Structure formats: structure tokens, C-alpha cells
Amino acid sequence: MAPAILYIGALVGYPFFLAIYLSMSNADVSTSGLGRFVGVDNFLALFESSVFFTALRNTLMFTAASAVLKALLGTTLAFLLAENLRGTRIFRFLIVLPWTVPIALSAIAWKWMFDTQYSIINWLLHAAHILKPFEMPNWLGEPTLAIMSIIAVNVWRGFPFSAIILLAGMTAVPQEIVDAATVDGAGPVTRFRKVIVPMIAPILFVGSLYDLVFTLTDMTVVYLLTLGGPANSTHVLSSYAFLVGVQSGALGRGAAIAILLFPILLVVVFFVLRSLRRRDI
């Protein structure tokens, strides 16, 4: 018991408060020590930078869009898997691959799929006649497309998790209750919304909380696909914090960006909690 608390205290609790301090200092990576206290200067400087606001907007949009798409794809998939037809296990293994392969490795595969010249995605879209011949979208080189690509990779990675969590909840609902609702005349949609969802609300809560936290703070996909480019248009807060804090070495300024994720995180947690609690009653 004690060692766990000590370890967590030393390597989660302490750095957490250190992050708050660093965000108000001019510490950098190369010099030792914690820098000089500069109050809210870092934050003031951020609020004057347009890249920061782009990153903030991207973070919120990216998280919201990913959450909606993952919920849609995940829910449909959960129902398909719940049918439990023959061969479901093999399908499940294939379908959870995006979640189980380390994200850095699959993100680099996506970068190759989005290649400017040899993009397999363009090839497929040409083959399906969705793109005209010689039409070559530059997936990662054009701001709007780049954001869409980043969201797509994030959704690709996350939808199996949404499905598996939902499925775990659905199998925990006793069949008699579902049958009873059917007898009472509830259609499939009503059954899902009024019977299954309220019953598995706690599971959905933890699952979506987990997913939201990791989507909101993910920088791997952005870092590997676009490095925040073109022209800093695709940064999210975490990748921007990395750029400023580590690559430019301004640790204090970077910490200020990262710490701003925390209030957003709290707001998200609050809303998820509230919406699910309301359903619960």
C-alpha cells in the first residue's frame, strides 16, 4: 500500500504541482534548476499567440468530432458483435487491431497511406471513381484535409475500444429484462435508449471518460502525421506544448500550455458525469 502511494506521490503528484510551478517560471530544458518565477507572463504571452488559439480550437474540435464518430461506429459495431454469429472471434481479433497495435507504429503506417505520390487511399478512391483521374488530394499538406486526416486516424484507433466497452456492458444486461421490454412493445431503438443505456450507464461513463481524456491529450497522431504543420495549422494543445517545451526548450511556456488542458479536462469530466447521472435516475 504505502509504496504505491509513495510512488504515485513522487512521480504523479509531485510533477503535477511542479507543472503548475513551471508554468509560472522561465525554466528551460538545457539549464538545470527550475528557473525564475515570472507569474502569469507565460499565460499572457500565450493569449497573444495565434498558434495557441488555433491549437485550442483544434483540440476541442478534434475531441468532439472524434467522440461523435467513435460513438457512431462503436455502437453499430457493438450490435454486430453482440449477434455472436459463427466466426465473431476472428472478426473481433481483426477489428481490435487498431486499438492493440501501438499508436506510434500505426500512425506512421497512416502517414505512408497519406503519402503525396503513392497514397493507397488515393488509389482506392480512384479505383472507386470517387476521385477524378489525376486528382491527387494532399491529405497532410492542406490544413482542412490534414485536420480531417488526423481525426480519421484517431477515430480509426478508438472505435474498437468504444465497441468493446459497449459490448461488455450489453452482455451484462440480463436477457430477461430486454425480453420483458420487447413484450411491453418496445422497439429496438427504444430498448437500447430506455433499457440498455440506463442500465450500463456507469460502464459507459468510465469508458467515455477514459477515451475523452486520452483523445483530448493525445499528441502522437499529430506529431507523426503533420508535426503541427502546414504552417502550425494542425497543432493540438499537447503537440504545441511539446514543440514549445521540448523542441524549443522553453519548458515553462510549454508547461503553461499543458496545464491549460487541465481545466478543459475538468469541464469534460463534469459534463460527462452530469449527463450520465441524469440518465441514471
Place this chain on the structure above:
Amino acid sequence: MAVTVATPWVSRATRARHIRKAVLVYAGLTFYAVLAGLPIYWMVITTFKPDRDLYNLQNFPLWFNQNGVTLDHLALLFNKTGFNTWLKNTVWVALGVVAVTLAVSVPAGYALARLRFRGAESLTIGIFLTYLVPTTLLFLPLVKVISFLGLFDRLQSLILAYPTFTIPFCTWLMAGFFKTIPIEIEEAAMVDGCSRVGAIPRVVLPLSLAGILTVAIFAFTLSMQDFVYALTFVSSSDQKVVTIGVVTELIRGDVFFWGSLMAGALIAGIPVAILYSFFLDYFVRGITGGAVK
């Protein structure tokens, strides 16, 4: 199963409906499998396809072409890059992380599951919540902690940093496992003359071996999923773990060694994926465990 159990007294219409439904379900599953599997398939093709065919726009990209299959990309990966070193580093980091995690999580999980003290419940949830403190918030201050300890650009920095997320999750999992072992078994051992401390290695640990193994696998796979810490704390090639090595060292300026990149990603990624999906149910149970009391 709906299709196979169709029995003679089921009307033809019902049967037709079952078949239609099965076709729809399989079509849906196939769509998802293709969506999920396509990037992995593309990795496999790229790994074994010669550059001349890979970079020829006339070729059909989804299968091998006139020049067949090659092992050149693998040869480059193993002979001309630090791939072997990265693999070895990964194993060392993984073993270190698993050791630290087990040493801390098993006793802590036991304490949370068994000892009745005030606030045990909220402490358990509190520990789980620290798992949700994102690496993004911690990596910058940890830079200072790690350089203070003189571990910057050393493998050991990762062995120290990864338990910040493996310990909370694994402690939570272990507490769940220990709760499933009836306390009566321990009490029986204590009646038979064991102390509580004696009962743990003789009775409790053998029963929770499956749990301990699961936790060890998770400590390993969760560390493999990291990118941020490895990218921040380690920059020398000979100290890199495989995930970071593959995605940073096979890109020289603007030149991407796609064949070898995909080969490395495949070799590092597939074993992790197999292990992980084997234990996925436990992971899900771990995430949702506290929710279904």
C-alpha cells in the same frame, strides 16, 4: 447462431428472415474488418515489396507485382539500423517496468482489497484516477525530475516514468482480482495456523497467478503504447526503444525508408497486438470494473 439452430418447425419466412439478418451482420463485420485491417495489410505488402514495384504508379498496389517478394527491407532494418539494439532496449525496459509494477501493485492491490480501513474505497478510486492524469501534463515536469536524477537520455528514465501509468492501472486490476478470492480461504489457512503474512504466499498468491500474469502483460503492453515519454526523455540512438527508434531513425531528412519503416512497425507491433487482444477482456473489465459494483 441464429442460422444454424433453424429447426424444421420454424416457418420458411422466419428462416429467410434469419438468413437475411445473418448476411447483413456478416456484411457489416466485413466492412469493419477491412476498415481496421487495411493499414495493417498495407504494412505487410510494403514490407515485402521491392522498391522498384513500390514506387511504380502503374502497378496494382494491393498485391505483389512483376518483381515478386523481397527481404531487402528486413535486411536493411536488421543490418543497417539500430533495430536489434532497440529490440534489446525494449525488452530491458519492459522487464524493468514489469518488475517495478509488480513489486508495487501486488501488495497495494491486496491491501486495497482486504484491509478494512476508513476511506479504502475512495483511495481505490483515487488511485485509478491518477491513471487518467495524462502524460501530456506530466512529461514536461518529469524532464526536470529525470535530469535531476541524471537519467536524461538513458533507458532507466523510461523504467522510472512508465510505472506512473502502469502502477495505478495494475493496482486497480490486482485489487479486483484479490476481491474475487473468497476471504474464507484465507481465514481457513489462518485457522490452520498460518499468520496473515504466512497465508499470502501459501494461499493467496498461487490463486491469483492468473491475475499477476495479466498485470505483467499489461505493464508490458501499456509501456509499448507510449510515445511521448520515449520521445522526450531519450534521444541517442543506442538508448531508444523500438517504437521510437522505428519512427525516428528510418526517416532521414525528407527520405522515408517506407519498406523498412513498415517492416519495423510490423515486427514491433504485431506481437504486442496479439498479446493485448488476448488479454483485452481483462483490460475492459479493469476499465469498467469499478463501475459494476
